[in-house]
Amino acid sequence: MKLYEFEGKELLAKAGFAVPKAVLLENVQDAPFLPCVVKAQVLFGKRMKQGLVKVCKTQDEFSDAMTVLGKDVNGEKVEHLLVEELVNIKKEYYVSFCYDTETRGAVLLFSEEGGIDVEEIGTVKKVPLSELHLLKTEVNVLAQIKRLADVFVKSDCRLLEINPLAVDGTGTMIAVGAMVELDDAAQGRQKWQYPPRFAIRSERELEVKKANDVDHHGTVKYVELDGDIGVLAAGGGASLTCMDALVAAGGRPANFSEFSGNPTAEKVYTLARAVMTKPGVGGLWIVGAVANFSRVDVMMEGIIRALKEVNPKFPVVVRRAGPYEAEGLQMLRDAAKENGWDVEVHGSETGLTATAKVIVEKVKKWQS
Amino acid sequence: MAILIDKNTTVLIQGITGGEGRKALERMKDYHTRVLCGVTPGKGGQEVDGTPVYNSVREALEKHKVNASLIMVPPLAAKGAVLEALDAGLRTIVCVTENIPLADAAVMVRRAREVGAVLIGPGSVGVMSPGLGRMGPIGGPRDVLERVYEKGNVGVISKSGGMTNEVSFVVRQAGLGQSTAIGMGGEMLVGSAYADLLRLFEKDDETKAVVLFGELGGTYEEEVARLLKNKEFTKPLIVFIAGKFAERIAPGQQFGHAGAMIERGKGKPSEKMRMLKSAGAIVAERFEDIGLLVRDAL
Numbered sequence: 161m162k163l164y165e166f167e168g169k170e171l172l173a174k175a176g177f178a179v180p181k182a183v184l185l186e187n188v189q190d191a192p193f194l195p196c197v198v199k200a201q202v203l204f205g206k207r208m209k210q211g212l213v214k215v216c217k218t219q220d221e222f223s224d225a226m227t228v229l230g231k232d233v234n235g236e237k238v239e240h241l242l243v244e245e246l247v248n249i250k251k252e253y254y255v256s257f258c259y260d261t262e263t264r265g266a267v268l269l270f271s272e273e274g275g276i277d278v279e280e281i282g283t284v285k286k287v288p289l290s291e292l293h294l295l296k297t298e299v300n301v302l303a304q305i306k307r308l309a310d311v312f313v314k315s316d317c318r319l320l321e322i323n324p325l326a327v328d329g330t331g332t333m334i335a336v337g338a339m340v341e342l343d344d345a346a347q348g349r350q351k352w353q354y355p356p357r358f359a360i361r362s363e364r365e366l367e368v369k370k371a372n373d374v375d376h377h378g379t380v381k382y383v384e385l386d387g388d389i390g391v392l393a394a395g396g397g398a399s400l401t402c403m404d405a406l407v408a409a410g411g412r413p414a415n416f417s418e419f420s421g422n423p424t425a426e427k428v429y430t431l432a433r434a435v436m437t438k439p440g441v442g443g444l445w446i447v448g449a450v451a452n453f454s455r456v457d458v459m460m461e462g463i464i465r466a467l468k469e470v471n472p473k474f475p476v477v478v479r480r481a482g483p484y485e486a487e488g489l490q491m492l493r494d495a496a497k498e499n500g501w502d503v504e505v506h507g508s509e510t511g512l513t514a515t516a517k518v519i520v521e522k523v524k525k526w527q528s
Numbered sequence: 529m530a531i532l533i534d535k536n537t538t539v540l541i542q543g544i545t546g547g548e549g550r551k552a553l554e555r556m557k558d559y560h561t562r563v564l565c566g567v568t569p570g571k572g573g574q575e576v577d578g579t580p581v582y583n584s585v586r587e588a589l590e591k592h593k594v595n596a597s598l599i600m601v602p603p604l605a606a607k608g609a610v611l612e613a614l615d616a617g618l619r620t621i622v623c624v625t626e627n628i629p630l631a632d633a634a635v636m637v638r639r640a641r642e643v644g645a646v647l648i649g650p651g652s653v654g655v656m657s658p659g660l661g662r663m664g665p666i667g668g669p670r671d672v673l674e675r676v677y678e679k680g681n682v683g684v685i686s687k688s689g690g691m692t693n694e695v696s697f698v699v700r701q702a703g704l705g706q707s708t709a710i711g712m713g714g715e716m717l718v719g720s721a722y723a724d725l726l727r728l729f730e731k732d733d734e735t736k737a738v739v740l741f742g743e744l745g746g747t748y749e750e751e752v753a754r755l756l757k758n759k760e761f762t763k764p765l766i767v768f769i770a771g772k773f774a775e776r777i778a779p780g781q782q783f784g785h786a787g788a789m790i791e792r793g794k795g796k797p798s799e800k801m802r803m804l805k806s807a808g809a810i811v812a813e814r815f816e817d818i819g820l821l822v823r824d825a826l
Binding site: 259261262264265266290313316318343345346348349385386394395396397398400401403404405406407408413420421448449450451452453454481482483485508511512513514 | 551603604626627628629630631634637638653654665666667668669672675676686687688689690691692693694697698714716717718721741743744746747748768770771772773774776777814815816
């Protein structure tokens with residue numbers, strides 16, 4: 161989970177790090193102090209370049225900077241502004257901790273030059289956390305970095321980026337910019353209380369997210385895209401493979417979806433309903449690899465329930481295999497016959513991606 | 529001979545009394561695998577389907593000659609379980625548990641490397657050596673397994689559990705069989721990535737070619753390109769990389785596995801395919817081409 165800047169700085173302050181003096185605003189009001197920096201609280205980066213961070217010397221400038229409150233920027237609503245004192249920066253560093261597949265562990269990304277374009281400049285060094293003592297920099301900076309590394313690990317962050325880590329006129333090190341991403345897998349031991357957040361593109365995405373979080377029996381994921389073919393895909397790798405095949409066959413996916421780990425029929429139902437009810441969907445492709453332990457009959461129970469509710473006129477093409485394959489596929493054939501749906505069913509006798517062109521052609525025909 | 533699991537493999541299951549642990553036990557016993565005992569702290573003295581349960585790995589090893597551990601414990605207990613197995617001297621560990629905090633995964637992976645153990649996973653669906661045995665739920669019930677797996681000369685590696693099966697099925701439909709199939713796990717940090725496993729396949733006489741199912745995100749496929757260039761893997765390697773659509777439609781969005789994300793321009797499928805091709809791998813443009821390519825390579 162990504163944290164807003166003010167939440168990230170709270171986390172740092174609690175761990176004993178200096179952050180700029182600040183006030184968090186939700187409503188339009190006069191400047192609490194001047195000069196100040198007004199920062200729109202959004203989850204994406206590069207805010208400076210988009211005019212979402214403004215230095216204000218007068219009340220007029222401040223009032224102008226406040227107009228962003230409540231606005232939609234890149235699909236996110238600006239609900240908070242962080243108003244901070246201006247820090248008198250004498251020197252700035254770039255300090256970022258994350259996990260890295262090359263070293264298969266936690267690393268520090270470090271530069272003696274902080275700033276907004278540091279990642280493009282190419283002065284950033286990568287140091288595994290286990291080799292921090294080899295980093296060549298001033299003693300007090302290294303000490304601060306070691307303490308930050310400790311916070312990064314103990315607070316279960318995926319990312320902890322301080323840019324810049326500034327030294328002010330008095331020699332104090334202050335975290336002027338902070339980006340924090342928490343590791344959701346650690347929720348069980350960290351017991352974070354942050355309100356949920358993600359760029360919601362539709363009610364359907366929200367419903368699937370809620371259904372997913374009900375229990376830990378399998379996962380369902382749903383992301384809307386611009387096309388017209390609904391995709392109900394099983395498995396992390398198979399869902400990617402099938403999306404590629406659909407696009408290669410000239411199809412335009414209406415969404416990305418994935419269900420895996422033997423999810424309950426209820427979860428699959430919610431996902432299937434979301435996929436089918438997206439406006440403009442002209443076909444449904446149900447596809448997945450030969451499952452190891454997800455039961456085909458259980459997933460079909462959820463899918464049939466959604467089909468009954470939506471009662472689609474558009475074509476449906478299926479390729480699914482694994483445990484209880486014959487039973488599951490027969491359930492779907494029977495339901496289709498009974499309700500007059502256009503459903504074409506394939507099992508493991510057909511290749512994983514072979515039905516991509518079938519659904520593309522059927523949808524074309526149905527739309528014309 | 530196959531890799532990781534052979535006729536001498538004897539297994540202990542950590543988390544044997546849980547639902548997933550019981551199911552794995554049943555599946556493994558049903559397929560040639562000698563599971564001698566299990567461990568669940570606090571449940572020592574019990575039995576699961578005739579298999580004795582101990583409170584700790586050390587205690588279990590005093591009574592049984594075991595050389596591999598299967599980890600089926602809850603996510604937050606996984607680090608402790610893996611370290612316990614390593615400390616007790618086990619050197620082949622398959623961790624099926626997924627959704628493990630990265631801080632824990634990093635510790636597990638590092639410790640395994642330090643002591644020279646082979647850690648598969650976290651997030652692995654298991655390891656299957658047809659005719660010899662399996663560790664984990666890989667292959668599912670016997671009827672599915674019999675359709676997908678058959679002893680042969682092709683190694684299979686995939687992050688994705690479902691695709692470990694599907695790729696193995698494609699190999700089978702091409703009239704071939706598998707030496708060993710491995711779900712290496714879809715988590716960002718894993719104990720054994722493609723290159724590590726290819727080194728094992730290189731040494732295995734029975735393996736004549738390997739199929740690798742790769743995905744967008746991370747750098748594990750890049751390691752393979754280096755391995756090929758250094759001639760550390762010299763058998764035919766057939767590669768498919770999934771996730772090309774994300775480059776075009778939605779970069780920066782996470783699709784599929786936790787490790788699957790194009791960050792800061794890194795991890796693009798097109799780039800991985802280019803690198804692997806120039807390093808000498810046989811790259812399948814379409815998934816359905818894999819079968820023919822493997823057959824041609826042998």
